[in-house]
Amino acid sequence: MALIKCENVSIGYEGQTVVKDLNFTIEHGDYLCIVGENGSGKSTLVKSLLGLKSVERGKIIYGDGLKQTQIGYLPQQTDVQKDFPASVGEVVLSGRLNSRGMRPFYTGADRKEAAEKMEMLGIQDLAKQCFRDLSGGQKQRVLLARALCATKSMLLLDEPVTGLDPIVTAEFYQLIRRINRESKIAVVMVSHDIESAVEDASHILHLQESMLFFGTAEDYRRSSVGRKFLGGGADV
Numbered sequence: 042m043a044l045i046k047c048e049n050v051s052i053g054y055e056g057q058t059v060v061k062d063l064n065f066t067i068e069h070g071d072y073l074c075i076v077g078e079n080g081s082g083k084s085t086l087v088k089s090l091l092g093l094k095s096v097e098r099g100k101i102i103y104g105d106g107l108k109q110t111q112i113g114y115l116p117q118q119t120d121v122q123k124d125f126p127a128s129v130g131e132v133v134l135s136g137r138l139n140s141r142g143m144r145p146f147y148t149g150a151d152r153k154e155a156a157e158k159m160e161m162l163g164i165q166d167l168a169k170q171c172f173r174d175l176s177g178g179q180k181q182r183v184l185l186a187r188a189l190c191a192t193k194s195m196l197l198l199d200e201p202v203t204g205l206d207p208i209v210t211a212e213f214y215q216l217i218r219r220i221n222r223e224s225k226i227a228v229v230m231v232s233h234d235i236e237s238a239v240e241d242a243s244h245i246l247h248l249q250e251s252m253l254f255f256g257t258a259e260d261y262r263r264s265s266v267g268r269k270f271l272g273g274g275a276d277v
């Protein structure tokens with residue numbers, strides 16, 4: 042059974058439909074990149090997948106034991122987040138809050154989970170540092186560790202490399218690939234970077250009012266949509 046199945050989904054704001062007729066599935070271990078121009082509805086879809094925004098029409102069906110609150114979410118960067126006045130350890134630990142309901146305290150298991158994820162991402166030495174003093178790349182690793190604390194099966198990343206330099210971006214993509222392959226966690230990433238998306242992702246969802254394309258990255262490369270957006274040289 043698919044982790045997420047979207048059936049004829051339309052989403053909008055106050056009667057103004059933003060995206061319509063979405064039909065796609067996300068299976069266990071998939072790496073889906075959602076691409077499309079600014080304003081094509083990518084973030085709106087992300088909000089609906091997280092259950093933060095209801096759909097106008099159609100259904101989003103969660104399967105394979107996945108609950109909306111157990112999706113590890115790395116939001117688009119905001120200035121508020123960048124200046125978050127907490128330690129790295131606290132930021133990572135806060136990823137545990139959503140997944141097991143509201144509790145006023147953390148358990149030993151929560152702390153163990155947070156420590157494991159920090160080690161996995163090589164940020165354990167930063168645990169006591171203040172989040173706002175970190176570099177952009179370090180911040181994204183911390184927020185990734187936080188998102189991993191919230192899930193066992195799916196990460197949802199909204200434009201995670203915005204503002205990062207090319208080397209740090211490449212490292213971040215590599216990390217995501219590793220998590221996807223080694224931990225078998227499905228990755229859903231909103232991206233502007235179609236070239237890298239096609240390189241790394243197993244599936245592509247291209248939005249433009251409706252669904253321009255949904256399928257494997259390989260089929261996307263060969264499709265007329267893919268060829269158009271990847272430029273002339275993509276005919277492989």
Ligand code: ADP
Binds near residue numbers: 054059079082
């Ligand atoms: P993308 O993430 O692809 O850039 P968005 O999902 O942010 O696109 O936006 C899609 C459309 O929805 C845009 O036309 C945008 O103006 C509109 N929109 C986004 N958020 C809101 C909101 N809170 N209220 C009304 N319209 C919105």
